[in-house]
């Protein structure tokens with residue numbers, strides 16, 4: 001076993017930090033090492049409650065995670081936080097800001113807080129966040145929280161890698177519900193309305209009532225769990241217990257019903273095929289023949305002389321180097337692949 005894997009399995013936080021740096025590395029020569037590490041530690045993964053927390057900028061995600069994390073650590077749990085920072089849309093200072101706001105949690109030896117770069121993937125959730133999560137589990141963390149700013153696609157991405165998706169909402173006057181897309185409501189296992197304190201208390205109650213009503217209108221993700229609304233004040237540490245109790249109640253329900261195992265298996269399938277797609281694209285983009293074809297065909301497409309699907313097929317042909325479908329007697333074989341109907345929700 002590699003030294004890094006051994007350190008990781010021993011629960012060493014420095015080994016964990018190094019492991020995450022390795023799996024997040026974009027250097028191609030790091031990939032085999034990362035793959036070997038993941039393969040080695042794989043049998044020791046899967047043991048955490050995986051929670052995604054998403055919400056608009058400033059909703060209070062980091063404040064809630066800090067309060068919740070400290071509470072969980074005090075109760076004897078080991079808590080890892082992966083804060084996915086969509087650096088493309090925010091300033092570099094925000095990572096430091098997040099870290100500062102979790103300053104009590106980062107001081108605890110039973111906690112691990114890590115900002116992750118987005119790596120330019122859709123929705124601001126890093127391609128390697130799942131791998132970082134597995135590393136946390138291998139290191140013995142039994143709660144893994146992924147914080148991500150709600151920017152549309154990021155909720156979908158994070159929901160696709162966690163057991164429980166928590167949508168955090170800050171109260172606002174009047175019509176804020178319209179700003180939340182129905183699709184995102186459908187992803188939520190728990191809606192937490194934060195800032196239920198001081199001047200905002202009444203508004204928070206109104207917002208909670210609005211969300212409770214709105215949740216009645218969306219189709220439950222599973223018959224064993226109805227999404228629920230919890231009020232809290234992360235700042236004043238009130239309602240944080242209730243928010244976590246909802247996460248645990250959800251967990252118990254989906255474990256007992258077998259939904260969790262099904263959800264994780266389906267997530268693995270989606271992950272597999274998104275890796276195939278991402279890796280294929282990487283290889284394609286570094287392939288000489290394909291690049292030559294692409295360079296020749298792109299101007300033709302731009303000028304409207306060649307339909308894009310025709311050019312795409314030619315680029316792929318140059319990449320694969322053969323065209324079995326052009327051979328006499330070729331019959332297409334059914335191939336395994338992502339089922340078109342398998343959405344993120346089922």
Ligand SMILES: Nc1nc2c(ncn2[C@@H]2O[C@H](COP(=O)(O)OP(=O)(O)OP(=O)(O)O)[C@@H](O)[C@H]2O)c(=O)[nH]1
Pocket residue numbers: 055056057058059060061062063064094098101149194195196197198200232233234235236
């Ligand atoms: N009144 C009140 N303010 C809060 C509460 N929770 C967070 N805040 C404040 O809201 C602001 C944003 O809090 P953060 O925890 O950084 O919010 P965030 O959702 O992590 O923000 P980003 O990571 O920047 O998207 C800070 O000024 C917090 O002090 C709360 O429960 N009540």
Ligand SMILES: [Mg+2]
Pocket residue numbers: 061062063098147
């Ligand atoms: Mg934050």
